[in-house]
Amino acid sequence: RSEIQILERRVQELSAAKEIESERCSALQHKVDELEALLSTTRVGAMDSTVHARGLDEQLQAATRIEEQLRKELSAEREMVSQESLRCEQLQLEAGSTERELSYLRQAKAAAEAEVQSLRERVSPSNLQEDAN
Numbered sequence: 001r002s003e004i005q006i007l008e009r010r011v012q013e014l015s016a017a018k019e020i021e022s023e024r025c026s027a028l029q030h031k032v033d034e035l036e037a038l039l040s041t042t043r044v045g046a047m048d049s050t051v052h053a054r055g056l057d058e059q060l061q062a063a064t065r066i067e068e069q070l071r072k073e074l075s076a077e078r079e080m081v082s083q084e085s086l087r088c089e090q091l092q093l094e095a096g097s098t099e100r101e102l103s104y105l106r107q108a109k110a111a112a113e114a115e116v117q118s119l120r121e122r123v124s125p126s127n128l129q130e131d132a133n
Helices: 002-052 054-122 125-132
Strands: none
Touching (some): 002 054
């Protein structure tokens, strides 16, 4: 009985962890989207600056450095999203396996309870009285 409770708790823990990981994946994807938008804005800003004035070369170089940094951050964020997605998949697999094991144990418990009930009926006072006669 306590093994079933432990497994039920584990399923709950895995479900909660799965939800947290899913939220983290969503948050990371939102961050990736923001970085992509910022990268696009930086590019447009850099192009406008060069068209409007030659003296803005330093700003263009700074924007290029920012773009490179943003690319690195974007790449790191994408890697984190990928890792979180893999973790989510692993948690889903673990939860499924635990749920299957829990289902099997519940079936085994039901069968054992039915067997106990059957044995109780066999050894009930009225059945023992009939056997004695």
